Amino acid sequence: GAGVSQSPRYKVTKRGQDVALRCDPISGHVSLYWYRQALGQGPEFLTYFNYEAQQDKSGLPNDRFSAERPEGSISTLTIQRTEQRDSAMYRCASSLAGGLAGGWTYEQYFGPGTRLTVT
Amino acid sequence: TQLLEQSPQFLSIQEGENLTVYCNSSSVFSSLQWYRQEPGEGPVLLVTVVTGGEVKKLKRLTFQFGDARKDSSLHITAAQPGDTGLYLCAGLSSARQLTFGSGTQLTVLP
Numbered sequence: 668g669a670g671v672s673q674s675p676r677y678k679v680t681k682r683g684q685d686v687a688l689r690c691d692p693i694s695g696h697v698s699l700y701w702y703r704q705a706l707g708q709g710p711e712f713l714t715y716f717n718y719e720a721q722q723d724k725s726g727l728p729n730d731r732f733s734a735e736r737p738e739g740s741i742s743t744l745t746i747q748r749t750e751q752r753d754s755a756m757y758r759c760a761s762s763l764a765g766g767l768a769g770g771w772t773y774e775q776y777f778g779p780g781t782r783l784t785v786t
Numbered sequence: 787t788q789l790l791e792q793s794p795q796f797l798s799i800q801e802g803e804n805l806t807v808y809c810n811s812s813s814v815f816s817s818l819q820w821y822r823q824e825p826g827e828g829p830v831l832l833v834t835v836v837t838g839g840e841v842k843k844l845k846r847l848t849f850q851f852g853d854a855r856k857d858s859s860l861h862i863t864a865a866q867p868g869d870t871g872l873y874l875c876a877g878l879s880s881a882r883q884l885t886f887g888s889g890t891q892l893t894v895l896p
Contacts, residue, residue, distance in 0.1 A: 671828075700884075709790075709874045709886030710829065723883060758828055775884065777828025 669693070671778035673759050679784045680749055688744045688781045692761030699742050700760040700775060701734055710758055710777075716742060717764070749785045756780045789813075790877055790887035798893040799865055807860045807890045809875035816878045818851055818858045821886075823872040865894045 672691045680686050692699050698717050702710035712726040718739040727733070731749075736742040746753055760775040790811045799805055809818070817836040821829035833842050835851035835858060842849045846869075848861040858875055875887040 702886075707872065707889060707891060709876070709889045712883055712885065715883075760828070774831045774834070777830070779826070779828060 671759055671761050671776050673757075673778040673781050675781060676779060677782045677784075679786060682749060682751060682785055684749055685745065685747045686749055686783065688746075688757050688783070690742045690744070690759030690761075690778060692740065692742070692759070693776055694740075695763070696761035696776075697739075697764045698762045698773075698775075699736055700762075701742070701744050702758045702760065704756045704758055704780070706756075713744070746783075749783075751785045754783055754785045756782050790875055790885055792873075792875060792887040792890050794890060795888065796891050796893075798895065801866060801894055801896050802864050805862050805865055805892070807862075807873055807892070808857070809859065809887050810857045811877060812856065813877070813879070814855050816855075816880055818855070819876045819878070819884070820849055820858070820860055821874040821876060823874060829872075829874055862892075865892075867894045867896050870894050 671693055674689045678686055700715040701713040703713055704710040714724040714727055714734050715722055716736040719736050731747045734744045758780040759778045762773045762775045764773055790809055793808045817834055819834045820832045822832055823829040833844055833849045835849055838853045838855045840851045846863045850859050862869055870893050873890045873892055876884045878884055
């Protein structure tokens with residue numbers, strides 16, 4: 668079946684512009700996660716959703732970053748007034764469900780990412 | 787903030803050699819996962835360890851979770867060029883958040 672897809676794969680924008688990054692999770696996956704990843708480093712958590720509800724946004728760097736998942740499927744990460752320091756690979760992941768209960772573990776499936784470059 | 791430190795950061799070895807990658811934290815995790823990431827792709831889950839002291843084997847890869855659930859190791863036997871990639875450990879906290887380690891870039895030379 669189809670995996671997690673993200674669009675666009677590459678985005679070049681000028682400083683000060685707003686950008687919207689899209690994530691289409693695996694069908695039926697309850698949880699959706701956004702990460703930012705620097706080259707050669709592990710992903711850094713930004714935020715995650717269960718269904719349409721944003722459960723944790725503690726990783727969002729500042730109030731220029733926001734995310735939504737209005738119908739519990741596709742999600743959009745929006746960065747307003749972009750700055751050069753926002754340049755990074757933004758990855759989305761989905762899982763059947765989030766959390767650990769009674770020894771059950773979950774697997775996150777990652778998308779190919781959107782490479783954002785702010786000039 | 788829970789931090790996971792991986793060592794070494796870079797490792798270049800010859801085909802057929804053995805290697806061990808370490809993942810250490812001062813925090814306790816509910817479970818710990820190991821991922822492998824190839825260039826241009828997202829991380830792919832290799833294994834999840836849940837119980838302190840647990841050892842899991844996946845062909846030539848052996849994963850161990852520390853007794854105190856603060857550290858883990860990945861041992862690869864007879865490495866092959868196809869093992870080349872970025873290896874990431876990730877700890878799942880009680881807050882249901884995955885914290886990734888800093889990564890180990892492995893290169894296996896033919």
